[in-house]
Amino acid sequence: FGTNQNNYSQETDYTNLTYPPLASIGNNPGTDKETDMSIDYIQPVADGFTIETGAKATIENISNSVNTQMLTNGAYVPNPLQTYSFNYGRKVFAYYLSTNFSLFDKFIDGKAGLRDEYTVTTSDFPNTTIPSYNILAPSFVLSHKLDKTQTIKFSYSYRLERPQYRSLNPFYNIADPHNISIGNPELKPELGHNFELGYNKSFNKGINIYVAGFYRYNTNDIQSFTTVDSVLNVGGVTYHNVALTQSYNIGRETTEGINLFGSVPAGKFTFRSNMFFADRITDNPGSPQVSGFMYRINLNTS
DSSP states (O other), X not given: OEEEEEEEEEEEOOSSSOOOOEEEEEEEEEEEEEEEEEEEEEEEEXXXXXXXXXXXXXXXXXXXXXXXXXXXXXXXXXXXXXXXXEEEEEEEEEEEEEEEEEETTTTEEEEEEEEEEEEEEEEOSTTOOOOOEEEEEEEEEEEEEEETTEXXXXXXXEEEEOOOHHHHOOOOEEEETXXXXXXXXXXXXXXXXXXXXXXXXXXXXXXXXXEEEEEEEEEEEEEEEEEEEEEEEETTEEEEEEEEEEEEEEEEEEEEEEEEEEEEEETTEEEEEEEEEEEEEEEOTTSOOEEEEEEEEEEEEO
């Protein structure tokens, strides 16, 4: 159970133009309630073969109100087009079934599973319906011990990332009347295919390293898209020369790279490092392909 309070003030002043200053102030109190319930069961069937199953329900309710005042003729007055209350609910019901197994006289150890997730999203925003969806998500891991100190593994997972309520809320943000944004209740979750091939090596005195190459492919990638309208009507008010920004499931994103992990004990300390290097390519219809190199390096001790 959480509560929050957001207050803001912003002003835009134009130079060498005849536009008057644009300014607004507002406050945004809200609450966030989330309940999680889950049950899991594991049943050994035979030597090297186990079945695991379970279910989980996540119930979230967000409520907030927005009170906005705009600068008009040197004074702040309430703006009904930017003042409203909003209630948002999301329920996720999930069920999974997985198995642990060994094949070829324990030459390969594996785990495979299938998860079903049903998502229901509701809001009380006028004339707004957010579609529900059901998604099956498979995953598996296969590993082989080269010897007592070396292991290789290959894994695949199907992942989804749901859009947040800020992106779904079809509310026009007109704080800047020439740059207006609005949420999209038709957004679907981003879908990801994640592949990884890894190698683990243990040494004497507790030293351990792990090296992995990975490939990740996302579809339904949520990307912001801006269109320019000479005239836009919002709540009976006409705006001119507007850049309207909204998110869509139009992108495809590919990420490939390597991940390096090491752990080294030294006396009373243990040093760990995790390094991530990847190349990411993003494609949007009608737009140039964008690629970039990214890295993350972390070092910690305990």
